[in-house]
Amino acid sequence: MLYDKSRHARDMLLALFYNFFGPDFYYPLMSQGAEGEGDKETFLQAALVMDAPFYDVKSPVRIMGKWLDGTWHSAGMMQADPREDWELFHKIGAESKDLKARYNEKGVLEMSNKPTDNRAGKDRGKAAAPFFIHNNIAKLDAERLVQPDSTLLETNRTGHMQRIWGEPEALIEDFGYDVEKILWEELIVAGCQSMAKKHCSRLLRMSESVIGEAWINPRLPR
Numbered sequence: 632m633l634y635d636k637s638r639h640a641r642d643m644l645l646a647l648f649y650n651f652f653g654p655d656f657y658y659p660l661m662s663q664g665a666e667g668e669g670d671k672e673t674f675l676q677a678a679l680v681m682d683a684p685f686y687d688v689k690s691p692v693r694i695m696g697k698w699l700d701g702t703w704h705s706a707g708m709m710q711a712d713p714r715e716d717w718e719l720f721h722k723i724g725a726e727s728k729d730l731k732a733r734y735n736e737k738g739v740l741e742m743s744n745k746p747t748d749n750r751a752g753k754d755r756g757k758a759a760a761p762f763f764i765h766n767n768i769a770k771l772d773a774e775r776l777v778q779p780d781s782t783l784l785e786t787n788r789t790g791h792m793q794r795i796w797g798e799p800e801a802l803i804e805d806f807g808y809d810v811e812k813i814l815w816e817e818l819i820v821a822g823c824q825s826m827a828k829k830h831c832s833r834l835l836r837m838s839e840s841v842i843g844e845a846w847i848n849p850r851l852p853r
Contacts, residue, residue: 632676633713642674642681649673654714688713688810689720690758692765695796700788705768709805712762717782761805769795771814773822784837792841812842 634643649657650670662668678685690711696704767802770781774782784792796802799809815838823831 632671634674639678639683642677642683645681646670646673646677649677653853682794686713686717688716688759690716693758693761695764697793697795697797701784704785707764707766707768709761710765711759711762713727713759715762716759719757760807764810771795771818773818773834774826774830776818776837777826777830784841790835794841815842 640852649661650673651671653670654655657673658668661672669845673686675687677683688711692711693709694705697706698704705818744768771783775781784795795814796811799811802808802810819831819834819838820835826834
């Protein structure tokens with residue numbers, strides 16, 4: 632979720648009101664009993680009430696995770712690049728005569744009920760590349776990660792820790808680089824700057840076990 636605060640000050644204040652009374656009133660009202668109710672519904676509703684412009688990303692959220700001993704374990708959600716999504720779907724809506732689609736002044740895609748041909752349907756199946764990761768399953772706290780009783784990282788039946796978000800080849804295909812390797816680099820830098828040396832060493836060993844390579848980061852304290 633990206634905000635232009637200079638354009639959305641009024642609806643952000645309304646969203647604040649919704650969230651202040653959210654647990655008792657607005658979260659159940661806006662979610663209608665669905666799981667995961669929280670602040671995410673309040674921002675769109677506030678923009679609608681205040682007649683503020685917004686763009687709702689069309690590319691679907693994709694689940695991230697890994698196979699552990701033959702069982703799938705979800706670990707997060709990939710969320711699309713809003714700029715690429717706009718370019719992709721605005722082009723479809725503006726240029727495809729068969730699709731009969733257009734965007735209103737708020738950036739919301741309006742579709743007609745007229746039939747479309749296969750080409751238009753194929754175009755609509757496209758999705759923008761991922762840009763954000765919502766790591767909503769395990770909150771990766773470096774200090775908790777190194778505790779002996781930590782369950783943040785699961786091990787397989789051989790006792791080895793596995794990657795959180797899947798194999799590097801798939802991540803590189805989606806993001807253009809090994810995003811989990813970067814995650815571990817940041818965990819180590821953050822953890823080693825705030826924890827005792829023995830915990831830093833354990834974090835380095837864990838990273839080497841998961842990522843499969845040892846490395847020296849110039850940002851680590853000496």
